[in-house]
Every structure is written in structure tokens, then in C-alpha cells.
Amino acid sequence: MRAVLPVLLALLLAVPGSSKGDSDYETLAVDLLQRYLQIDTTVPPGNEMRGALFFKEVLEREGIAVEIDEFAPGRANLLATLPGSGKRRPLILANHMDVVPADPARWKMPPFSGARQDGTIWGRGAEDMKAEGILQLLAMVRAKREGLALERDLLFLATADEEVGFAGALRALGPEGWRSRLEKAEFLITEGGENILDDKGQPVYFGVATGEKGPFWLTLKTTGTPGHGSRPIADSALNRLVRALDRVREHRTGLKVLPSVGRFFRDQAARVGEPRASWYRDLPRAIQDEKVARTLYDDREVSALLRNTVSITVVKAGYKTNVIPGTAEAELDVRLLPGEDPQAFLAELHSVIDDPSVEIVPPADFRRPNASSPDSDLFRAIERVLARHYPGVPVTTTMLAGATESVLYRPLGISAYGFTPLLTTSAEIATAHGDDERIQEATVRRSVGVFYDVVREVATAAPAGAPAARPRAR
Ligand SMILES: [Zn+2]
Structure with missing residues (x-):
């Protein structure tokens, strides 16, 4: 052949x-x-x-x-x-x-x-x-x-x-x-x-x-006093990391309908049933309604097109059950919408974590x-x-x-x-x-x-x- x-x-x-x-x-x-x-x-x-x-x-x-x-x-x-x-x-x-x-x-x-x-x-x-x-x-x-x-x-x-x-x-x-x-x-x-x-x-x-969207992968780092697991340390590196991650997990990033994304949903309106069809025909207006916004936020596929997303993907700390580790770190897969300012997003995350001892390390190379x-x-x-x-x-x-x-x-x-x-x-x-x-x-x-x-x-x-x-x- x-x-x-x-x-x-x-x-x-x-x-x-x-x-x-x-x-x-x-x-x-x-x-x-x-x-x-x-x-x-x-x-x-x-x-x-x-x-x-x-x-x-x-x-x-x-x-x-x-x-x-x-x-x-x-x-x-x-x-x-x-x-x-x-x-x-x-x-x-x-x-x-x-x-x-x-x-x-x-x-x-x-x-x-x-x-x-x-x-x-x-x-x-x-x-x-x-x-x-x-x-x-x-x-x-x-x-x-x-x-x-x-x-x-x-x-x-x-x-x-x-x-x-x-x-x-x-x-x-x-x-x-x-x-x-x-x-x-x-x-x-x-x-x-x-x-x-x-x-x-x-x-x-x-x-x-x-x-x-732009991958903007972040590392969170904490350090603290190590010690014996039999005597807990309230602000240990790992405890502070867990608290920071929980705040990140609870944080809801804002919904934003970019023109091309709005068009994509308008074009999909004919393929979906009500009430989504009405929402999709005018998404910027639809998300003014808090209940609609929440429903769309919780829809994984839709949500990823409308906001900056954060997934907690890697957590590293500790090596032995009875040892409180002196360092801890986590990695976040952040995806920013076109046009977003990475510095503004870092500032948003700092205020969400609200703990100056948690270091946020941005990626070495990032393209807007x-x-x-x-x-x-x-x-x-x-x-x-x-x-x-x-x-x-x-x-x-x-x-x-x-x-x-x-x-x-x-x-x-x-x-x-x-x-x-x-x-x-x-x-x-x-x-x-x-x-x-x-x-x-x-x-x-x-x-x-x-x-x-x-x-x-x-x-x-x-x-x-x-x-x-x-x-x-x-
Ligand atoms: Zn390719």
C-alpha cells in the first residue's frame, strides 16, 4: 500500500x-x-x-x-x-x-x-x-x-x-x-x-x-515552627496553609461576560430548553439576577467561560505522623480570562487569604x-x-x-x-x-x-x- x-x-x-x-x-x-x-x-x-x-x-x-x-x-x-x-x-x-x-x-x-x-x-x-x-x-x-x-x-x-x-x-x-x-x-x-x-x-x-484564557499557576508557601505532634502549634506552617486554602476554596470569583463569550451563548440558545435559552440570549442581563448567577456559577462548563478560575491541585507538607512540619506549600491552577491583569488577581488573592505570612509565588513566565x-x-x-x-x-x-x-x-x-x-x-x-x-x-x-x-x-x-x-x- x-x-x-x-x-x-x-x-x-x-x-x-x-x-x-x-x-x-x-x-x-x-x-x-x-x-x-x-x-x-x-x-x-x-x-x-x-x-x-x-x-x-x-x-x-x-x-x-x-x-x-x-x-x-x-x-x-x-x-x-x-x-x-x-x-x-x-x-x-x-x-x-x-x-x-x-x-x-x-x-x-x-x-x-x-x-x-x-x-x-x-x-x-x-x-x-x-x-x-x-x-x-x-x-x-x-x-x-x-x-x-x-x-x-x-x-x-x-x-x-x-x-x-x-x-x-x-x-x-x-x-x-x-x-x-x-x-x-x-x-x-x-x-x-x-x-x-x-x-x-x-x-x-x-x-x-x-x-x-491564560494559565497563571501559583504556589502558596508557609513556614513556621516545627514541633512534636503531641503538642499542637496553632499557627504551624501547615495549619496556616490549610486555612489559606479554605479561604481560596470558599472564594467566588466574579462573573464577567466577554463579547465573544456572550455571542457563543447567544448562538447556543436555540439548542437548550427554557429557562436557559432566555438567559443565554442575553447573558450580561441574566447574571444580574443572583439566582441565575449562582446556577451558572455552579455549572462547571459554563462557569469556566465566565470567570477566572482557581483549582487547588497540589499540596505538599509533612513526612511523619508525629512531626509538625516547618514548611508547607500548595499549587493552584489559576486560569485568567482574556484582558485580565495578573497583578490585580494577585492582589485579590492576597486579600482573600488575608494572612501576610502566606507567600504567593507567581509563575516565572506568564503571557497575558x-x-x-x-x-x-x-x-x-x-x-x-x-x-x-x-x-x-x-x-x-x-x-x-x-x-x-x-x-x-x-x-x-x-x-x-x-x-x-x-x-x-x-x-x-x-x-x-x-x-x-x-x-x-x-x-x-x-x-x-x-x-x-x-x-x-x-x-x-x-x-x-x-x-x-x-x-x-x-
Ligand atoms: Zn496543537
Whole structure:
């Protein structure tokens, strides 16, 4: 099966410049995805250079200029450029090449097989995010072959180390990388989009991630006089830590409806019964009612979208039943909403704990969580294209609980969205970072043209008859 692949690829790749039908691009996408999934870019150590060389081979064969920046042995970023007229600012198609580790013993198929069986494509990275990388690659290939009249540069950026420390994206945006070119961009598309299928295989909604919360992990530390457990010490390190943690546990952080989150709930109103439907239609008003606010606060999923959250996750103290320990510490998984000031949150926590002897240690590196407005040409292009391909399926804004590379680009004035047309069941999405990571061949095929249409609409002149850009009315 695999042996015929290079031959097929050679045939498909051998005709740059010619216009191919949709199905040829779809077949090319599936074949390239299988090959890409066979490349082991597990981080650590990464070896993203292998992924970069794979992309380089495909792009250069199409006559697209490619640069590779090997910033550490075997670790590389790749930037490919399709120049436009410069009338509008560039669009970046960004994807990370690294994947998280996979334990072959727990998988039905070897994690780097790229196997295709019964309509399913298997491999670490199928969901996160090699299939998305292939859709972006195909958009470059097709834009070049079809000679699109680009009004903006199209930049294809493949990075290393997203799953560990963003080393690749930080390098690309640093003085030794491609900052001067990347920072000119108006838009960036990367991972984070979430489009769920219901049990009947129908899309429920297309979620475009416009913002993300920021992990702000804190350590609480106390010290005190150690002693024998037979004679209690009221203000021992551990007693003070327990008291502080209990105050943290009881503390209710404030509810706040960010515009994109408010929109998400409005878009969900049709799917839920009363009284929630009424609440969701105007959440800022609904939470003025204390009873409603309490109900939503106690709903784990809803609550996490409306406030800064704190989970007590690690507690360390003591080693022997009859010894009162002299130190104690705890770790809190804090997630801040976009736009929040970490110093203000620290001050809030200090006043909640109300004990100056409890030290609160903030994380060594923290990136302020941020969001992009959905009021943009790119967002409207996504809505138009999805309405054509999937009439009646709502497009909504989502907020992620963790960070993607988008967080690095938004402070530069770039509207960064997590967007993909790929559709997955919740069982499939759970295989990202899990066992048996896989994706349906059908959704890969169908998404090739959808993604390309979005790129085409936002990178060329507005199509005739398209509504002029205007702020959203709802
Ligand atoms: Zn990812």
C-alpha cells in the first residue's frame, strides 16, 4: 500500500501550473497527510527539521519560495511566501509540526503509520495539528497553481516546540527570526477551532477560537515552627496553609461576560430548553439576577467561560505522623480570562487569604491572555464560506481554556483565530494527546476546498455581490 504512494505523489506533483479539479487536490491532501503522519516529530526531542524538509519538498516543487531556520540541532521553523500585490496586509497560515509522545503499546495502529483504513486516517498529530497543516499547505499549492490575484502576501509558517515551550514561535518572532515580516500581518489562522458532530454525524456548530484564557499557576508557601505532634502549634506552617486554602476554596470569583463569550451563548440558545435559552440570549442581563448567577456559577462548563478560575491541585507538607512540619506549600491552577491583569488577581488573592505570612509565588513566565475581535474581514469570510458549504450550521466564537501560539501574535496587532473546517466527533477530538489519534478521511477531503475558499476570499478582492464590510449587527 505504502509503496505505491511515492509514485502517485510524483504524478500529482508533476504538473505545477495546471489547474486541477477539487478531487485531485483532495487526493493529494490525503496522500500528503499520510506521509506527514509517518514523520516522527515527537517533542521532546522534536526533530521538526524532518517536517520542515517534507514541506520544503512539496512547496519548492510548486515553485514557492521557502526558508528554513534550524535554530537548534534538528529543530527548525519553515516560512514559505506567496507574494501578493501588497494592497492589504499579509495573512499567516500557522501550524506547529511537533506532536506529543505516543505509547505504541496502547494504540491499535502504530502511532507513526499514517495508516488509512475504512475511511479513517491514523497517526499522532491527525487531530493536533498535522491535518490542519496539510489544509494550509494545500491552500498554498492551489493558490500558486491557480495563479490567484493575491492582494496580500500569503505566509505559510510551520513551527517547532508548540507542545512544550513555544520555542519555535518565539524564535520566529524574535530578532533572529522573521519578526519584521510576520508583524506586518493583519490575520493569522492556526489551531483552536472546534467543530463538533452530533451522534447523527451532523455538524452542531463551527467554533472559531477568538480568545483564550491564560494559565497563571501559583504556589502558596508557609513556614513556621516545627514541633512534636503531641503538642499542637496553632499557627504551624501547615495549619496556616490549610486555612489559606479554605479561604481560596470558599472564594467566588466574579462573573464577567466577554463579547465573544456572550455571542457563543447567544448562538447556543436555540439548542437548550427554557429557562436557559432566555438567559443565554442575553447573558450580561441574566447574571444580574443572583439566582441565575449562582446556577451558572455552579455549572462547571459554563462557569469556566465566565470567570477566572482557581483549582487547588497540589499540596505538599509533612513526612511523619508525629512531626509538625516547618514548611508547607500548595499549587493552584489559576486560569485568567482574556484582558485580565495578573497583578490585580494577585492582589485579590492576597486579600482573600488575608494572612501576610502566606507567600504567593507567581509563575516565572506568564503571557497575558488575549482575544481578537470577530469583527473582521477574515471572520466574515469564514462565515460566508461556511454558509455556502454548510447552510444553516451556525458559526460561533469560542474561548479556549489554554494557550495556543495565537497569544504571541495578538499583541502585535494581528487578528489571530483558531479555525479549521475539519469536523470531528467528541470521541475523535479526545484522541488528540490521547491514544489512537485519528481523523475521518471524508472530513479531510471535504475541508480542502472549504479552507481554500476562505483563504481565497480574504486574500483576493471581495467577490462580486459580497456585502461590504460592516460591523456585525447582532
Ligand atoms: Zn496543537
